[in-house]
Amino acid sequence: MSTAAEVSQNNNVGPVMRQGELAQAVVEAAEIDNPDKIIKVEDKVAYLRIQTSDEMILKRQTIEEMLGRPFSMSEIEIELASFAGRIDTQVEYIRFYHAKHL
Amino acid sequence: MANLGRLDWYDIARNTNWQPTYVQEDELFPPQMSGSMGIPLPEWESYDEPYKQTYPEYVKIQREKDAGAYSVKAALERSNMFENADPGWLSVLKAHFGAIARAEYSASTAEARMARFGKAPGMRNMATMGMLDEIRHGQIQLYFPHEYCPKDRQFDWAHKAYDTNEWAILASRHMFDDMMTTRGAVDTALMLTFAFETGFTNMQFLGLAADAAEAGDWTFSNLISSVQTDESRHAQIGAPLVAILIKNGKKAEAQKMVDIGIWRAWKLFSVLTGPMMDYYTPLEHRKQSFKEFMEEWIVTQFERSLIDLGLDKPWFWDQFLEELNYQHHGMHLGVWYWRSTVWWNPAAGVSPEERTWLEEKYPGWNATWGTNWDVITDNLLAGKRELSYPETLPVVCNMCQLPINATPGPTWKVRDFPLDYKGRTYHFCSEGCQWCFEQEPERYKDHLSLIDRFLAGMVQPMNLAGGLQYMALAPGEIGDDAHNYAWVEKIRAARQKAAA
Ligand SMILES: [Fe+2]
Numbered sequence: 393m394s395t396a397a398e399v400s401q402n403n404n405v406g407p408v409m410r411q412g413e414l415a416q417a418v419v420e421a422a423e424i425d426n427p428d429k430i431i432k433v434e435d436k437v438a439y440l441r442i443q444t445s446d447e448m449i450l451k452r453q454t455i456e457e458m459l460g461r462p463f464s465m466s467e468i469e470i471e472l473a474s475f476a477g478r479i480d481t482q483v484e485y486i487r488f489y490h491a492k493h494l
Numbered sequence: 495m496a497n498l499g500r501l502d503w504y505d506i507a508r509n510t511n512w513q514p515t516y517v518q519e520d521e522l523f524p525p526q527m528s529g530s531m532g533i534p535l536p537e538w539e540s541y542d543e544p545y546k547q548t549y550p551e552y553v554k555i556q557r558e559k560d561a562g563a564y565s566v567k568a569a570l571e572r573s574n575m576f577e578n579a580d581p582g583w584l585s586v587l588k589a590h591f592g593a594i595a596r597a598e599y600s601a602s603t604a605e606a607r608m609a610r611f612g613k614a615p616g617m618r619n620m621a622t623m624g625m626l627d628e629i630r631h632g633q634i635q636l637y638f639p640h641e642y643c644p645k646d647r648q649f650d651w652a653h654k655a656y657d658t659n660e661w662a663i664l665a666s667r668h669m670f671d672d673m674m675t676t677r678g679a680v681d682t683a684l685m686l687t688f689a690f691e692t693g694f695t696n697m698q699f700l701g702l703a704a705d706a707a708e709a710g711d712w713t714f715s716n717l718i719s720s721v722q723t724d725e726s727r728h729a730q731i732g733a734p735l736v737a738i739l740i741k742n743g744k745k746a747e748a749q750k751m752v753d754i755g756i757w758r759a760w761k762l763f764s765v766l767t768g769p770m771m772d773y774y775t776p777l778e779h780r781k782q783s784f785k786e787f788m789e790e791w792i793v794t795q796f797e798r799s800l801i802d803l804g805l806d807k808p809w810f811w812d813q814f815l816e817e818l819n820y821q822h823h824g825m826h827l828g829v830w831y832w833r834s835t836v837w838w839n840p841a842a843g844v845s846p847e848e849r850t851w852l853e854e855k856y857p858g859w860n861a862t863w864g865t866n867w868d869v870i871t872d873n874l875l876a877g878k879r880e881l882s883y884p885e886t887l888p889v890v891c892n893m894c895q896l897p898i899n900a901t902p903g904p905t906w907k908v909r910d911f912p913l914d915y916k917g918r919t920y921h922f923c924s925e926g927c928q929w930c931f932e933q934e935p936e937r938y939k940d941h942l943s944l945i946d947r948f949l950a951g952m953v954q955p956m957n958l959a960g961g962l963q964y965m966a967l968a969p970g971e972i973g974d975d976a977h978n979y980a981w982v983e984k985i986r987a988a989r990q991k992a993a994a
C-alpha cells in the first residue's frame with residue numbers, strides 16, 4: 393500500500409474529462425496520438441481521469457476523426473474539468489506534461 | 495486573404511501594456527493593488543499564459559456550457575429528484591449552495607482586481623474571462639436551488655447565508671475575504687487561483703460530482719463539473735506568475751502565500767466537504783472516501799504540480815497528511831452536535847453499516863470517534879434526546895473560526911495554541927493556523943470569533959435562543975438530524991435481534 397506521503401511522487405499527466413461523447417473520443421485519441429505510452433483510464437462516473445506518464449499529446453484532427461464531426465481544439469474546454477500536469481494549448485493540439493521527471 | 499491562426503496574433507492582441515505619460519506607473523498600478531513586489535514591467539510582460547483563450551472563443555464555448563447545464567436541468571425537472579432523494583443528499587445541496595454560491599461573487603471581485611491591476615497583460619486577459627466565469631458561477635448556483643425554496647425553506651440559505659453571522663459562514667467569509675477581496679493582484683492570484691482553484695475546488699466540484707452522479711442527481715453533478723471547466727482554465731493564472739516570481743528572487747514570498755492558501759482551504763474543507771462525503775452522502779452512493787478524494791486531487795495531482803513549478807511542499811505537509819485521517823470526523827461530530835446552528839440537517843451517518851464503512855476507510859474509527867457516537871446513540875435509545883445537545887460553547891480557533899478538536903481516546907490530544915498579541919490572547923487549533931496569523935497579525939487581529947462575541951456580550955440573550963437569533967436562523971431553517979433519528983431505530987432493531 394502506498395502511503396499518502398509517497399503518492400505525490402508520481403509523473404501522471406493528462407486530462408480529467410466530464411463523462412460523455414467527447415471524453416470517449418479523447419480516450420481513443422490518447423491511444424492513437426501517444427502510441428508508445430500506456431494510457432490509464434479511471435472511470436469515476438461523473439468524470440474520466442485519462443493519464444499517462446510525463447507527457448500526453450492530443451491532436452485536434454484525431455479527436456475530430458474519433459467524433460466524426462468538425463472539432464476545434466478550444467472546444468475541449470467544454471468537457472475539460474481538470475488535468476494533471478501542466479497544459480500547453482495550441483490550435484492543432486493540446487499537450488499535458490511535467491517539466492521535471494520524479 | 496488567408497486568415498491568421500489564433501496564435502499568430504494572440505500575443506500582439508493581448509499585449510496592452512503601454513508607457514503611461516500623464517501618470518506615473520505606480521499611479522496606474524498602485525503597488526498595494528498590484529502587489530507586484532517591485533518586479534519591473536518588462537519582467538511582467540514575459541508572463542506566458544499556458545491556457546490561451548480569445549474573447550470570441552470564450553463567448554462561443556461558455557454559451558455551449560450553459561446550454562448543456564440548463565438543458566440537463568430542464569430535461570430532469572420532472573424526475574422528482576427532490577422528492578426521491580435521501581435527506582442526507584439534500585443536506586449536501588443545502589450546505590454546498592449556502593457556502594459557495596455567494597462566495598462566487600467575491601471570486602469575481604478578485605478576478606476583477608487581477609484584470610485591472612495585474613501588471614502582466616496575459617494575467618489581465620485571463621482574469622477578464624475569470625471575472626465573467628465567476629459571475630456565471632454565482633448566478634447559476636443561485637438559480638438552480640431557487641426552485642427548491644417553496645419546498646424547503648433551508649434552501650433559501652443559498653442566497654441568505656452570506657448576509658448572516660451564522661458560524662459556518664463566519665468561517666467561510668473569514669477565509670474567502672482573506673484570499674479574494676482584501677489583497678493585491680499577485681497575492682490573490684497565488685492564494686485563490688493557484689492554491690485554491692488548481693487544488694481545492696476540484697474536491698468540491700468534481701469529487702462531489704462523482705458522488706452526485708452515483709446518487710442519481712445528474713442536474714447537480716452536471717452543474718458543478720461544468721463550473722469546474724471554467725475554474726480549470728482561469729486557475730492557470732497562477733502558474734506563469736509563480737515562474738516570474740521565482741525568476742525574480744521572490745520564491746519565498748510566493749511559497750508563503752501558497753502555503754497560507756492551502757492551510758486555510760484545508761481547514762474549511764474539513765468542516766464542509768468532509769462531512770458531506772463521509773457522512774451525508776448515502777452510503778451506497780459514496781464513490782470514494784473524503785480522504786481518498788483528497789489523496790486523488792490534492793496529494794497526487796495538486797502537490798505534484800506545485801513541485802513541478804519549482805515550489806516546495808508546504809512546511810506543514812506532514813501534519814496536513816496526518817489530519818486527513820481525523821480532522822473532518824471531529825468537525826462532523828461538532829456540526830451534528832450543534833445541529834440547530836446550521837441551515838441544513840446534518841445526517842449522523844453512523845448506522846451499523848456506515849460504521850463498518852468508516853472503520854474500513856479509517857482504521858481505528860470505532861475505538862475513537864465511535865466511542866463518542868456510542869454515548870450519543872445510547873442517550874437517544876434511552877429517549878434522552880436532550881442529552882444529545884450541547885450545554886457549553888466550543889473553543890473556536892481565531893484563524894479558521896472552527897471548533898478546536900482532535901481524535902478522542904484514552905490520551906487527551908486536543909491542544910490549544912495560544913498567542914498573546916498587543917494585549918489580547920488568541921487561540922488557535924493548530925500550528926498552521928497560528929502561523930498564518932503570525933505572518934500578518936495586523937490583518938487579522940481585530941476579528942472576533944463567534945465565541946469572542948458571546949463573551950463580549952454581543953449576543954443577547956446569552957443562550958441558544960439568543961445565539962440562533964444572532965445567526966439569523968429562523969424557525970423552519972434551524973437544523974436537525976437529517977433522518978429524524980430513524981437510524982437510532984435501526985440500531986435498536988439490530989441490538990434486539992442480536993440479543994434474541
Ligand atoms: Fe467559481
Ligand SMILES: [Fe+2]
Nearest residue numbers: 601628691725
Ligand atoms: Fe474561480
